[in-house]
Amino acid sequence: MTFDSPRVERLQIRLESLALRAALALPERMQRLLGGRTVVRDGQSLAADTQLMLRMQRLVRERGAETLPIPLGRRAILRHTTLTAGRQRIGAVRDLAVAGRPARLYTPTAASPGPLLLFFHGGGFMYGDLESHDAACRLLAERSGVRVLAVDYRLGPEEPFPAAYDDALAAHRWVVDHAAELGVDPDRLAVGGDSAGGNLAAVVAIEAARAGLPLAFQLLVYPATDAVRETDSAALFAEGFYLTKAFMDLANQCYIGDGDPRDPRVSPLYADLPAGLAPAYVATAGFDPLRDEGEAYARRLADAGVHVELHRFTDQIHGFFNVVGVGRTSRAAVAEIAVRLKVALGG
DSSP states (O other), X not given: OOOOOHHHXXXXXXXXXXXXXXXXXXXXXXXXXXXXSOOEETTEEOOHXXXXXXXXXXXXXXOOGGGSOHHHHXXXXXXXXXXXXXXXXXXXXXXEEETTEEEXXXXXXXXXXXXXXXXXXXXXXXXXXXXXXXXHHHHHHHHHTOEEEEEOOOOTXXXXXXXXXXXXXXXXXXXXXXXXXXXXXXXXXXXXXXXXXXXXXXXXXXXXXXXXXXXXXXXXXXXXXXXXXXXXXXXXXXXXSSSOHHHHHHHHHHHTTTSOTTOTTTOGGGSOOOTTOOOEEEEEEEEOTTHHHXXXXXXXXXXXXXXXXXXXXXXXXXXXXXXXXSOHHHHHHHHHHHHHHHHHHTO
């Protein structure tokens, strides 16, 4: 992958996005013909549009972010998400600072007063920012009727653990302290995120329960909960489904370094779960290395007496949360997640 001038790069992304959107708008039968024999693994069939998207990535030799130096990897992640973002309608967007970190507040066209989702982006604690998840946050807010406050956090390797952890806890406490200013009903405050962001949302929920801080709901989208990662899904889907073993190994190296991967602040699956944890919705993807650890955490929550709804999107891959501008199945999955948020907070 090469990065040209910003103007040329924007044109390339626009053209590639148009081609991808056209391909993923084809009838499913045509997508199956173009994408090759249906991928079946662990009793699950990969969605036709997702399979075609992965094949197109291979044909153009799109390099994974983890194969590049960290600064270029960050640009690659933004490129990937921009390609699949589309133009997502939203009532209003406002940039602000939350506990000293950049943040963005998404207000849907038909906003319900009171509820708010504090959101943390994914990216392996080394990639991702407000821009990489802008489209997904817009769709989540607009479809749920719930305002979404996305907060950036420090990334490794420049700022390894516990930087992101500390930033996430500080963001939640800031929202609680500024609830009146934000027009937030503390009884309708939720926390959520995808992948690494799901990890941060989970640990925020744990610490909120311990500290007695208000939190009504946790929305965990294929959360990273076990940095040890000795699961069947980690082995089954280590290559070929966007998130790779090399990516996960690099993420651990950048975030944890020589630290303990079983530290409950890093891997909430090993945490002693306190009483009073907020109800949770856990979404996993069938073709995701993180699938089993996310579902194991949902079971841990349930065993601790937490009300949990677990939904596996069997035909999806890790990263579907960002594929909202192209592809029918991934957008439908995110729309379903938005419905669960709406129901949970009465949006």
